[in-house]
Amino acid sequence: MNQKLKIGIVGMGNVGIHFLQRLIELGHTHLTVYSRSGNNLPASMNAKDVQFTNDFKEFIDFDIVFCAVNDNTMVEMVRLVSKYAPVVSVSGTVNLNHLKTKYPIGTFYPLQSFKADQSILWKGLPLFIEAADPKFKAFLMQLGHEFSENAIELSEDKRQYLHVAAVFANNFTNHIIDLAAHYCEEHGIQFDWLKPLINQTMEKIQSNNPHDILTGPAVRNDQSTIQKHLELLKPDQKTIYQTLTKSIIKHYK
Amino acid sequence: MNQKLKIGIVGMGNVGIHFLQRLIELGHTHLTVYSRSGNNLPASMNAKDVQFTNDFKEFIDFDIVFCAVNDNTMVEMVRLVSKYAPVVSVSGTVNLNHLKTKYPIGTFYPLQSFKADQSILWKGLPLFIEAADPKFKAFLMQLGHEFSENAIELSEDKRQYLHVAAVFANNFTNHIIDLAAHYCEEHGIQFDWLKPLINQTMEKIQSNNPHDILTGPAVRNDQSTIQKHLELLKPDQKTIYQTLTKSIIKHYK
Incomplete structure (x- = not known):
């Protein structure tokens, strides 16, 4: 990849910071940031x-601008920046196909959950x-390959x-594990005791159909155990237990 | 640990087989199995x-009998076997404290999900x-330490x-990942693409509070994205999406 590329990034939130970090790691040196929050980058960043x-006008003649703003403002921002340079949205949900722009536009969406203070394993x-x-x-495919060696072409619909x-697979599982951790705390048991079980199941999912490994x-x-469990739950917890139990029973009929 | 111990196992289902396998690995040689399904052990087992x-009478003078039967028949089976030898239930849900028995009884509950054809990492x-x-x-604590080096005393209530x-933390997360896999299949996208995301989140949970790492x-x-998502779901999927989204919003107010 040509490290003389002129690259812009709009937005220095969780996603923008990780994109900038990755571009620095990859040896790019012509990097320009547009950020409402000013010039504050993490001290650890080189x-x-x-x-x-x-001023978006400074992006004129740039090879690409990564637009890493909120989904709500993404379309408007892509429209603005595309007057001066080719631009990509990094969002999984925003649709751009309806836009008519001077410079080419596209999507460059990494399927990962970004937090500013947590490192990202880009490879793969x-x-x-x-x-x-x-x-x-x-x-973009070439740049994607450089980022992670796993660039995949995918339509807006998909x-x-x-x-x-x-x-x-990510948010809801995370929340349910959070509910389990809360429940442990409420009842004086250690959430850590559950970790080997969680790990083993997630490891199994790597090479098995998740449908085939479910137990419980x-x-x-087992209505007798289900009833016992419901008696040990508060109303909100009960709603979730019942909804998911009903769904499991239906899927394994 | 004294490998001359006389050890019985009642039940050769998913759990009983793994207990037998572990006892063989640990070098125990006085092992006697009582199983409705007869003498059929996996060919791979030494x-x-x-x-x-x-005949339960053959357990007389045994040091311990592991009772690995269904929860429904566990109490009755423990009662029967405890006429001849000390016995433990391997269940997480069955209560035995009300039983009066000739020999000591107890619980020896490994927090893991057992399938006969999948190996178990006992250590830890x-x-x-x-x-x-x-x-x-x-x-039992000594035997538990031998099994996994992580034996923990825990009351029936807890x-x-x-x-x-x-x-x-285990069954519901597994099912939700299964729903995600089904959804991918329905819409011509690869479930494998989700695995790096799932892995990274589960890795974060090892050392972070699950409450602090949630994204989405x-x-x-973000009601605009939530509404878009609901339009892309079938009624059953929608129920789960709504229930969990409502729960998340409530927990992060």
């Missing part, structure tokens, strides 16, 4: 070559690419479905 | 020293021990709560 701007991370312009798409699936009272439709 | 019986696996008889309890927490539309109360 950002000596990073320029700042508060699936990066989903879309662009109407064939040359720009080829450039990206929407992927994002929904990710909410289930619901999959056995 | 079971040359294993005896079979169909939390094993929960309970027994009213102090000598028997000390013996074991019930632990089992409920495990249903959330629900924790941001």
Whole structure:
């Protein structure tokens, strides 16, 4: 990859910071950041070559601008920046196909959950690419490969479905484990005791169909245990237990 | 540990087989199995020293009998076997404290999900021990330490709560990942693409409070994305999405 590329990043939130960090790691030196929050980068970042701007016009003749703003403002921002340079949205949910722009636009969506203070394992991370312009798409695929070695072309429609699936597999599982941790705390038992069990199940999911490895009272439709459990739950917890138990019983009929 | 111990196992289901396997690995040679399904052990098992019986009386003078039968028949089976030898239930939900028995009884509960054809990583696996008889309890703690190096004394009450927490953290997460996999299949996207995301989140949970690492539309109360997602779901999927999204919003208020 040509490290002389002129690259812009709009937005220095959780996602923008990780993109900037990755571009620095990859040896890019022509990096310009546009951020409402000013020039505050994490102290740990080797950002000596990073320029700042508060004028989109400075992106003129840039090879690409990564737009890492909130979903709510993404379309408007892509529209604005695309007057001056090719631009990609990094969002899994935002649709751009309806936009008519001067410079090519596209999507460059890493399927990962970003927090500013947590490192990202880029290698192997699936990066989903879309662009109407064939040359720009080829450039994005090449850049995606550089980022993670796992760039995948995916249409807008399918990206929407992927994002929904990710909410289930990532956010909802995370929340349910959080509920379990709360429940442990409420009842004076250690959440740590559950970790080997969680680990083993997640390891099994790597190489088995998740449908085939489920155990527990619901999959056995063991109503006696289910009733006992319901008596040990508060109303909100009970709602979740019942909803998921009902769903499991239905799926294993 | 004294490998001359006389050890019985009642039941050769998913759990009984793994207990037998572990006892063989640990070098025990006086092993006797009582099983309705007869003498059929997995061919891979080095079971040359294993005896079979169909009479509980043969357990007389045994040091311990592991009772690995269904929860429904556990209490009755423990009652029967305890006429001849000390016996433990391996269940997380069954209560035995009300039983009056000739020989000591107790619980020896490994917090893990067992399938006959999948190996178990015993080392570090939390094993929960309970027994009213102090000598028997000390013996169980020692045996538990031999099994996994992680034997923990836990009362009946707390074991019930632990089992409920495990249903959330293990069964429900597994099912939700299964729903995500189904959804991917329905919409022509690859479930494998989600695995790096799942892995990274589960890795974060090892050393972070699960409450602090949640991302996604629900924790941001991003109603625009939530509404878009609901339109992409079938009624059953929608129920789960709504229930969990509501729960997340409530927990992060």
